[in-house]
Amino acid sequence: MAKVQRFEDLIAWQKARELTKVIYCVSEQRRFAKDFGLKGQMQRAAVSIMSNIAEGQERGSSAEFHRFLLIAKGSCSELRSQLYIASDIGYISPDQLQQLMDLTQETGKILSGLIAAIAKRR
16 A cells, blocks of 8 residues: 555545535535534534544554544444434435435445555554
């Protein structure tokens, strides 16, 4: 695995950035925008994914990068759980839920692959 010089070059970070943008857009719609608790928690979870990827990569050690990727993966799972809440209370449609779940699961799979690759280097 080639050494990545910038976190912006990581596909996991790029996908997390896309996910964060979509979460911000969706959570600003209709009734969802007024639910400051759930909206804020979902936005923080999405931001946490991309932030932890970036911070871990910049730490310069495989062990630190691995640890921060695990945190990012946890935030990804947290966001998936919150998406069910948003769907259950009618803030997002079934189609939106599916789109967001697909994107969240894709991000999680990419993170899992990166975690496995980093674990081999440790």
